[in-house]
Amino acid sequence: MRNYLLGVLSGLAGAMLYAVAPQIAWYFWVLFVAGCLLIAFSFDVFFGSLKEHQSRAAWLGLIMFGGSGAVLQAAVWVLGT
Amino acid sequence: MNQADNVSPKQIVKDDSIVYRDQKKRYPWWVRSVDTITTETDDSRLSKPDDRSAAAPKDKQTQPRQKPSWEEIIEYTVKGIRENIPGRTLPDLALHYAANTYMHYTIGSLGDPRMNVLPGIGEIQNSWKLHPPQSLGLTAWKAAPEKASHIVEKAAIQLGSAMVGITTINPRWLNSGVIIDPGVNQITNDGKSTLIPERMKYVICTLGVCPPDLVDRNLTELGAAGDRAGYEMTFMSYIRMIRFIKGLGYDAFDLQVIAPVIPYAISAGLGELGRMNRMINPIFGGNVRIGAVLTDLPLAVDKPIDFGLQEFCLKCKKCATSCPANALSKADQPYWETVDPRQVPGKKTYFENNRACIAWQGNKDLYCSTCMSVCPWSKQDKTSLHEIAHIAASKMPGLGKLLVKLDDLFGYGRITKGTAINEWWDLNNPTRGVNSNQGKRT
Numbered sequence: 001m002r003n004y005l006l007g008v009l010s011g012l013a014g015a016m017l018y019a020v021a022p023q024i025a026w027y028f029w030v031l032f033v034a035g036c037l038l039i040a041f042s043f044d045v046f047f048g049s050l051k052e053h054q055s056r057a058a059w060l061g062l063i064m065f066g067g068s069g070a071v072l073q074a075a076v077w078v079l080g081t
Numbered sequence: 082m083n084q085a086d087n088v089s090p091k092q093i094v095k096d097d098s099i100v101y102r103d104q105k106k107r108y109p110w111w112v113r114s115v116d117t118i119t120t121e122t123d124d125s126r127l128s129k130p131d132d133r134s135a136a137a138p139k140d141k142q143t144q145p146r147q148k149p150s151w152e153e154i155i156e157y158t159v160k161g162i163r164e165n166i167p168g169r170t171l172p173d174l175a176l177h178y179a180a181n182t183y184m185h186y187t188i189g190s191l192g193d194p195r196m197n198v199l200p201g202i203g204e205i206q207n208s209w210k211l212h213p214p215q216s217l218g219l220t221a222w223k224a225a226p227e228k229a230s231h232i233v234e235k236a237a238i239q240l241g242s243a244m245v246g247i248t249t250i251n252p253r254w255l256n257s258g259v260i261i262d263p264g265v266n267q268i269t270n271d272g273k274s275t276l277i278p279e280r281m282k283y284v285i286c287t288l289g290v291c292p293p294d295l296v297d298r299n300l301t302e303l304g305a306a307g308d309r310a311g312y313e314m315t316f317m318s319y320i321r322m323i324r325f326i327k328g329l330g331y332d333a334f335d336l337q338v339i340a341p342v343i344p345y346a347i348s349a350g351l352g353e354l355g356r357m358n359r360m361i362n363p364i365f366g367g368n369v370r371i372g373a374v375l376t377d378l379p380l381a382v383d384k385p386i387d388f389g390l391q392e393f394c395l396k397c398k399k400c401a402t403s404c405p406a407n408a409l410s411k412a413d414q415p416y417w418e419t420v421d422p423r424q425v426p427g428k429k430t431y432f433e434n435n436r437a438c439i440a441w442q443g444n445k446d447l448y449c450s451t452c453m454s455v456c457p458w459s460k461q462d463k464t465s466l467h468e469i470a471h472i473a474a475s476k477m478p479g480l481g482k483l484l485v486k487l488d489d490l491f492g493y494g495r496i497t498k499g500t501a502i503n504e505w506w507d508l509n510n511p512t513r514g515v516n517s518n519q520g521k522r523t
Binding site for chain 2 (some may be wrong): 041047
């Protein structure tokens with residue numbers, strides 16, 4: 001269910017990006033996809049690590065991978081649009 | 082009906098000392114907790130047959146019960162095997178008997194009177210007598226080695242093993258005084274030596290897993306419970322496997338009685354030898370225990386594996402630096418020389434100070450598996466981060482030191498200390514503390 005929701009959100013974000021900036025350069029799409037993957041991965045690490053009772057790994061993973069993904073998304077939305 | 086058992090509703094007194102648990106945690110939201118059972122009852126209709134006497138159970142049925150004779154049971158069983166009827170073939174029957182191992186050795190064999198209440202149940206529970214198939218006039222089960230190995234693996238997983246590996250006996254890997262002798266047909270002990278017939282050449286290795294949340298609490302009784310749980314899982318699975326193999330009509334023997342099991346498990350592709358001089362499995366890491374069954378059932382065997390552990394252990398040293406007994410080697414390279422006269426030379430490894438390890442455990446009266454639980458390969462599988470790290474460790478050995486540093490940074494491989502130890506009692510863990518799906522390939 002989580003992966004499904006993340007996929008739907010990524011698709012909606014992509015649609016929104018295209019709607020806002022249809023002429024955006026191709027490399028911004030690469031950054032956008034990389035950002036989505038990193039954010040999705042951060043959720044996998046966070047919730048998976050909590051299931052393994054490794055809270056430190058959970059939060060560190062969320063910050064590292066989710067933070068990196070957020071930075072990439074910020075670059076796309078600020079610089080690309 | 083026993084009059085003393087017929088208690089009227091007025092005599093039932095509510096016991097105010099009964100404390101109820103928090104029922105909300107038991108089921109999802111759509112399951113309601115209620116005060117009385119949903120089946121309508123009427124105590125005035127209550128009566129119980131007296132089943133305390135095995136010799137004379139009271140039969141209240143209006144029609145005589147058809148009790149199958151022993152001959153009918155055998156005929157039914159043999160028909161299923163001879164005609165290859167689905168669900169009644171010899172492997173199916175062998176699995177049934179193997180799955181009944183511990184029930185058989187407790188309830189079934191002690192003459193429990195409950196076995197005679199329902200005629201026919203006693204015969205089924207005691208039908209261990211029906212194997213080996215040769216006793217029924219049948220031949221041992223025959224199949225191509227690949228099919229036999231597939232059946233053996235499937236049975237072993239069902240009977241409690243996490244993974245299975247198959248290899249052949251090696252005369253170099255036998256205890257002193259154990260010899261493979263072409264002149265004997267049965268395992269023979271003449272007081273000086275144990276002689277193994279040549280036909281018994283296949284070794285089935287089973288793997289038990291220690292519950293990771295328990296062994297993370299090493300150096301405590303909880304940690305010791307985790308260590309023992311791994312051994313119990315292994316022991317139960319390979320004892321059941323012995324019954325399974327015998328149910329197929331072949332010989333089966335506990336290899337640990339005559340040989341060390343680690344080299345066989347490594348030869349069977351269940352792992353590589355790590356710095357702690359024990360086997361590390363690429364899926365479960367060091368949190369594993371090994372069982373092995375020697376048999377003459379022809380099997381297709383497995384090959385050893387290489388997942389980059391030798392390179393990784395050169396750089397890691399986490400087990401050695403974590404060992405509370407300081408028993409493990411911190412050498413930069415493995416070596417040939419043993420450090421204890423009881424160790425067997427002939428392999429290049431990090432020979433450990435075994436006596437320090439045993440002495441430390443003895444002094445604390447605790448089983449320790451610190452080295453195995455801190456190993457970076459000892460991980461669960463709830464996040465794909467571990468698989469990515471394992472792939473990196475396996476295929477990019479140059480990243481070894483970085484991966485160990487990241488393992489430390491993420492807090493893995495730390496022995497739980499202080500009040501966090503008791504948090505185990507509040508964790509949501511699978512049955513027996515082990516995810517039985519870990520590592521299964523679909």
